[in-house]
Amino acid sequence: MRYGFAAVRGVFSLLVLSMGAWVAPQSPHQPRFVLARPLPGIPSIWIDRERDGKGIAQLAARASGLQGRVLWVDCTANIDRYNTADKIASLVRKVREVGFNTIVFDVKPISGQVVYPSQLAPKLLAWKGKELPADFDPLGAMVREARANGLSLLISLNAFSEGHRDFRVGPGYETPELQTVLYEPQPMARIDTGAAVHRFPISEAANPPRLIPESLHVFNDSSRRPQPTPGNFAVTIDRNFRIVDGFESGGFGSALPTIPRGGSLLAGNGPAGEFLRQHALPGRKLEIVADPVFVPSSARPRQQVPLMMNPTHPKVVERALAVLGEVVANYDVDGVLYDDRLRYAGMNADFSEPTRAEFEREVGRRLTWPNDVFRYTFTPDFRRGIRPGPYYQKWLEWRAAKLTEYVRAARTIVKSKRPQAVFGVYAGSWYGEYAGIGSNYAAPSFEGGFWFATPEYRRSGFADSLDLLITGCYYPTSTVFEAMETDVPIGHSVEYAGYLSNQIAGDRAWTYAGIMLMQYPADPQAFGRALAAACASTQGVMVFDLSHDIDRYWDVMAAAFRVPARAPHMNPQELSRIRSRRAEEEAKGRLPGPLVVAAGAPGTGQ
Numbered sequence: 001m002r003y004g005f006a007a008v009r010g011v012f013s014l015l016v017l018s019m020g021a022w023v024a025p026q027s028p029h030q031p032r033f034v035l036a037r038p039l040p041g042i043p044s045i046w047i048d049r050e051r052d053g054k055g056i057a058q059l060a061a062r063a064s065g066l067q068g069r070v071l072w073v074d075c076t077a078n079i080d081r082y083n084t085a086d087k088i089a090s091l092v093r094k095v096r097e098v099g100f101n102t103i104v105f106d107v108k109p110i111s112g113q114v115v116y117p118s119q120l121a122p123k124l125l126a127w128k129g130k131e132l133p134a135d136f137d138p139l140g141a142m143v144r145e146a147r148a149n150g151l152s153l154l155i156s157l158n159a160f161s162e163g164h165r166d167f168r169v170g171p172g173y174e175t176p177e178l179q180t181v182l183y184e185p186q187p188m189a190r191i192d193t194g195a196a197v198h199r200f201p202i203s204e205a206a207n208p209p210r211l212i213p214e215s216l217h218v219f220n221d222s223s224r225r226p227q228p229t230p231g232n233f234a235v236t237i238d239r240n241f242r243i244v245d246g247f248e249s250g251g252f253g254s255a256l257p258t259i260p261r262g263g264s265l266l267a268g269n270g271p272a273g274e275f276l277r278q279h280a281l282p283g284r285k286l287e288i289v290a291d292p293v294f295v296p297s298s299a300r301p302r303q304q305v306p307l308m309m310n311p312t313h314p315k316v317v318e319r320a321l322a323v324l325g326e327v328v329a330n331y332d333v334d335g336v337l338y339d340d341r342l343r344y345a346g347m348n349a350d351f352s353e354p355t356r357a358e359f360e361r362e363v364g365r366r367l368t369w370p371n372d373v374f375r376y377t378f379t380p381d382f383r384r385g386i387r388p389g390p391y392y393q394k395w396l397e398w399r400a401a402k403l404t405e406y407v408r409a410a411r412t413i414v415k416s417k418r419p420q421a422v423f424g425v426y427a428g429s430w431y432g433e434y435a436g437i438g439s440n441y442a443a444p445s446f447e448g449g450f451w452f453a454t455p456e457y458r459r460s461g462f463a464d465s466l467d468l469l470i471t472g473c474y475y476p477t478s479t480v481f482e483a484m485e486t487d488v489p490i491g492h493s494v495e496y497a498g499y500l501s502n503q504i505a506g507d508r509a510w511t512y513a514g515i516m517l518m519q520y521p522a523d524p525q526a527f528g529r530a531l532a533a534a535c536a537s538t539q540g541v542m543v544f545d546l547s548h549d550i551d552r553y554w555d556v557m558a559a560a561f562r563v564p565a566r567a568p569h570m571n572p573q574e575l576s577r578i579r580s581r582r583a584e585e586e587a588k589g590r591l592p593g594p595l596v597v598a599a600g601a602p603g604t605g606q
Contacts, residue, residue: 033481038067038535041562042528046481047536051499054592056507056585057568057578061539064574067565068102068512068540070470071095072156075106075115077547080130082115082138091546092145098554099561102152102569104337104470104542105142107327110306112162112170115139116331120323122171143331152334152570154422154468155327158341159320159406163298163307172298172307179297180310180345181352185290185376185384189216189266191279200275202266202288206382213270218288218382220264228252233273235280238263241287241380243280263380290376290384294351308345311438312355312402317409324410328417335422335569336414337470340605342407342425344399347374347386347436362398363391396452399438400460407462422569424468424509426542429497430600431504441469443506445586448595464579466509468569470542473497473513474606476520478529479536491598494530498537503595507582510568510575512540517548524556531560539568 030049037044053059061067073082073091082088082105095103108114113124115132116139125132132138139155146153160180163170172179187202203215207224211217211232219225226232232250235243239262250267251257259265266286268276280286297308309316328336344350351370360367367373372389379385411423427434427441434440435452442461447453463469477488479495490496498513505511513534520527534541543557568574585591600606 036536039532039560041559042532045479045529045532045536047495048480052495052536054499055502056581057510057539058502060574060578061568065565066539066568066571067535068510068567068569069100069561069565070102070104070512070540070542071100071546072104072542072544073106074545074547075109075124076111076127077545079127079132081546083130083132083136085141088138088141089145092149092151096149096151098558099564100151101565101567102154103146104154104156105139106156107139108157108323110158110161110341111164112172116327118326120326139331143333152567154335154337155333156337156339157324158306158339160309160311160316161306161341162309165301165305165307170307172309176296176298178309178313178316180308180349181294181296182300182303182345183348183351183370184293184295184300186293187378188289188291190287190289191284193279193284198275198279200272211267211269213272216266216268216272218264218266220259220381222259225257225265226250226267229269231273232267232269233276234265234267235276235286236260236263236265237286237380239380241285243282243284243286245282246276246280264382288378288382290378292370297345304345306341308341308349310350310352310355311344311406312350312358317406321409321413325413325417328414328421333421335424337468338425340426340428342403343437343439359398363394367391393454396435397454397456397460400440400457403438404440404460404462407465411465420572422467424466424470426470426472428605429471429473429501430606431500432599433602442504443508446504446506448504449597463505463508467572467575469501469505469509470512470514471497471501472605473534474516474519476526478526478533489598491600494533495537496598497600498534502538503592507578511538512542513538514542514544516544517550517553524553527553528556528560
């Protein structure tokens with residue numbers, strides 16, 4: 001049954017009252033939290049009535065009985081489950097029997113390899129002792145089986161990652177000049193004696209287990225300060241960087257140093273110790289300053305597992321778009337999703353010379369690099385911060401605009417080769433993290449209460465270039481109600497994260513909440529509540545991942561999905577009508593109510 005938009009709100013009210021499938025009938029007094037059953041095969045959950053019925057897309061999906069049910073198949077983690085045609089056939093049949101309507105098959109993982117025959121990228125042949133035969137094409141088999149079983153098949157690619165840190169594989173290692181350049185701080189001790197300024201490098205890690213003579217070392221934990229050793233020297237500084245005292249051999253007996261509140265202890269031996277003996281006199285200031293260091297991503301493997309490339313480099317963009325065009329041209333897939341590496345490597349990327357030159361052209365002047373963007377700072381107790389420069393906000397806006405250019409180019413390629421194919425992205429649900437990595441997946445008209453979202457930044461939102469937005473609502477707590485019961489921040493719940501994602505997309509794209517199986521170990525009931533919370537707050541659920549001991553959860557999913565549903569993203573005409581209706585509403589000044597912001601957990605992908 002389908003309904004026109006003019007009747008959506010009335011139809012939805014009729015549905016919940018007459019069918020009892022969603023919200024139980026209410027008295028004239030409407031409580032904030034109500035019992036709802038978005039998945040009829042499993043028990044009801046308490047949902048926040050004020051948040052979960054928001055948006056034209058949300059109401060239209062409910063009124064039409066549309067619900068995304070997506071299983072994500074990670075490339076490397078599942079290689080032993082798709083490396084033969086028989087395994088793929090068995091897997092796809094199982095997915096259909098359980099009640100999913102969509103598979104996302106990861107075909108280009110962070111290693112930069114691919115699972116299909118390619119003229120552009122190396123093929124993945126083995127992972128952790130599991131092999132993928134060189135002459136077998138799992139993507140072709142997956143397309144065939146999805147068609148035979150009536151499932152929607154979307155493929156996933158990692159746009160700007162071309163290598164894996166832990167195995168040091170991937171084509172990105174062969175082109176270090178295309179890797180993203182990270183701007184990192186080298187902490188330095190700085191002592192101004194009045195006659196001269198003296199400096200000495202400080203180790204990046206606080207509270208090390210041993211001292212090395214090439215660096216000073218900071219200790220801000222008294223229980224981990226170094227043992228008295230001949231040749232060592234230590235000083236303490238207070239919250240104003242003032243040197244309080246000095247200790248030969250690092251102090252001993254009753255003369256062990258006490259770290260001042262808000263300060264730290266600096267210790268060294270060899271040349272580092274001699275620097276302190278000569279210059280770190282009590283009463284002087286010992287400031288901890290940061291010298292800029294620029295390194296390719298492969299030189300800082302501890303920062304993150306993917307080997308990130310420079311998204312502003314024309315050759316990187318050209319390659320990523322070429323890989324996309326090749327796979328979409330050669331395989332009859334229902335759509336493409338970019339995984340969470342459609343981004344910069346961090347706020348400190350990319351600081352290469354080509355990016356600097358392009359950014360300077362954008363602002364129309366030569367910059368003091370990198371301080372005009374930001375510079376790193378250190379507190380006396382060795383907490384790292386940044387001091388924004390005059391072009392800090394412009395940097396946020398410009399990087400977001402560059403990624404939006406890429407998204408629009410990628411969409412054009414997909415639609416030119418397969419006009420009916422879905423184009424979307426996966427991202428973390430905590431949008432507050434995403435200004436730092438440049439990926440603005442919001443609707444351009446989105447006006448949330450985020451401090452970085454200036455009018456210029458908002459214009460870079462690319463939700464209107466998407467058909468589908470899947471966000472990682474990866475929390476063990478299912479609902480706001482449950483969060484309040486268990487003293488968990490409400491932003492750290494699947495339900496709130498889904499609500500936030502749905503509002504940010506602003507009816508430009510269908511929105512599904514992703515949940516992670518490993519967060520519900522041996523607790524099928526909690527997993528069921530998370531499934532329901534995802535479907536209550538968005539238009540569907542994505543389950544990550546097949547490799548996460550999924551066998552113990554099949555029965556829960558089969559019960560939850562026992563009433564079949566069509567995925568919203570399989571209805572492109574419906575999304576077109578939703579967008580048109582939203583545009584009409586905005587043109588009349590009928591904007592959605594204010595976004596209620598509750599912070600999610602830090603970390604991209606969540």
